[in-house]
Amino acid sequence: MVKKAGVLGATGSVGQRFILLLSEHPDFELSVLGASSRSCGKKYKDAVTWKQTSLLPDAAGEIVVHECEYEKFKDCDIVFSGLDADFAGPIEKQFVENGLVVVSNAKNYRRETDVPLIVPIVNVEHLAVIDEKIKLSEKNGIKKPGFIVCISNCSTAGLVAPLKPLIDSFGPLDLITTTTLQAISGAGFSPGVPGIDILDNIVPYISGEEEKIEWETKKILGNFQGQEFKPDFNIKVSAQCNRVAVSDGHTECISFKFANRPAPSLEQVKQCLKNYVCDAYKLGCHSAPKQTIHVLEQNDRPQPRLDRERDNGYGVSVGRIREDPILDFKMVVLSHNTVIGAAGAGILIGEILIKKNLI
Ligand SMILES: NC(=O)C1=CN([C@@H]2O[C@H](COP(=O)(O)OP(=O)(O)OC[C@H]3O[C@@H](n4cnc5c(N)ncnc54)[C@H](OP(=O)(O)O)[C@@H]3O)[C@@H](O)[C@H]2O)C=CC1
Ligand SMILES: N[C@@H](CC(=O)OP(=O)(O)O)C(=O)O
Incomplete structure (x- = not known):
């Protein structure tokens, strides 16, 4: 089943790469976009200063950008974050606390002892920690717990x-x-x-x-x-x-x-x-x-x-x-710093989470 995907920081360098990689992706449907108050309320094509060498996909251009509030993303199966690290911390925390799955490019939670820091061509086995987390939450009666996976520098x-x-x-x-x-x-x-x-x-x-x-x-x-x-x-x-x-x-x-x-x-x-x-x-x-x-x-x-x-x-x-x-x-x-070093790594982690039934 195709998973609904949201993108935080959709207008930035990493965010734009997420848009390109998610458009026409077989496993994900690009559904909600978030950025700063400077961009919110505008169609993506009007909010973004597109700097990719491939053209902005038409369908993505028509999506209206929201503020990064979890209520707007509550139907997403997965949220990819390309947020500026100065603002990512509290936003991503709030998303996870409200049951959302966040795959983040920001540095804020990489050093947490219980957060996997994943390079998806290197240490997929570290995602076992998420499996444990989900099992533990289910034991405590929480059906679909939120969690965060960090992408490395x-x-x-x-x-x-x-x-x-x-x-x-x-x-x-x-x-x-x-x-x-x-x-x-x-x-x-x-x-x-x-x-x-x-x-x-x-x-x-x-x-x-x-x-x-x-x-x-x-x-x-x-x-x-x-x-x-x-x-x-x-x-x-x-x-x-x-x-x-x-x-x-x-x-x-x-x-x-x-x-x-x-x-x-x-x-x-x-x-x-x-x-x-x-x-x-x-x-x-x-x-x-x-x-x-x-x-x-x-x-x-x-x-x-x-x-x-x-x-x-x-x-x-x-x-x-x-x-x-x-x-x-x-x-x-x-x-490639924005593909395997950032957005592409996020997408590949999303694909792995699907294969492992973690989303
Ligand atoms: N570029 C790269 O190669 C890599 C980047 N990273 C990390 O990924 C993250 C994004 O980096 P990058 O894309 O380069 O950064 P950019 O500066 O290009 O983009 C930042 C994004 O964050 C949004 N934003 C800024 N302030 C706020 C706010 N107050 N509330 C909500 N959204 C906000 C911006 O929206 P708006 O346009 O509306 O201002 C924009 O979408 C960073 O944490 C970075 O460290 C990680 C690995 C590699
Ligand atoms: N600092 C990296 C990109 C980046 O933002 O890294 P990090 O996600 O670790 O903050 C660069 O300048 O190329």
Whole structure:
């Protein structure tokens, strides 16, 4: 059965990507849109400053935008949130308390010990916590409890995607370093990155980003007991983040060292990444990438403009895999920040929730 979907923050960078991905999606019907009081009461086509390279879908353009009040969304089976993090906290909390299922891009609840932080091509197993939550609520007489699932930071998604299969095959990592080259769309549209700052330039600072990558990686690569997540604090992660003049697609130069000796060979690392099939694909999810990790052998790839659309933006590209004279290996990773790093991840999580009968 097709599920009714709402979108919070529908006019923003992530929200617009949600609109594109939900229009003509076989599992979801786009039904309610929410944004700030600046947009509410207007048709979506009049409220939004559309910045996607695909045209605004006609049907979505006619939907009237509401304020982000849960009553307006009460018929939704799932609500995807692309809200500005300054406002997401209380809004999403109120939605969950009133029985709604929220899949959020905002950072506000990512560190809660009982909230799954999901990269849907990496740690689907963490959704077991939701299963437990639902069973417990049902025992207490609550039929359809609300819950929230958080989507990770976009650079964190690109980092953990190739590392998880390596950990599964060769054991834990000891050290990880990443230097990011992040696209402009990652900074959102209100106000967004001013042209004068980014043209002919690189900005070597993104507020809060390094801390998020360093912490979220440990939760996603960690475990859970009962309903509580146990981040893997044994992994040491160091991130340096830069904004570059690219529209979409975050690039990361990553180095890493395994905890166990001897480390695998270069060939074993490449083969492991090539062979990885994510659980979402095994579940038969519509948007799951057929090839989760694209291992590129050309010396000058991946490149954002050429490689970000692999598997419709749900696949991650990895190139220049080589031995590292300080750590074990280094490589360059490219992931689409608003697809597998944000809205696409949300949609894929929604598809997984359906497959697992959690919505
Ligand atoms: N861009 C990316 O690649 C990624 C973004 N994220 C996260 O996703 C979220 C959205 O980011 P992004 O799309 O880039 O941000 P934008 O600034 O582009 O969009 C923000 C959205 O929030 C709405 N909004 C702002 N204030 C309010 C309010 N007071 N009440 C209700 N709605 C409000 C805006 O509506 P209006 O147009 O009416 O002002 C707009 O729809 C953020 O939490 C961000 O950190 C996460 C991963 C990646
Ligand atoms: N900070 C990211 C996007 C983002 O908003 O991340 P988060 O959801 O972790 O706040 C970027 O600039 O590219």
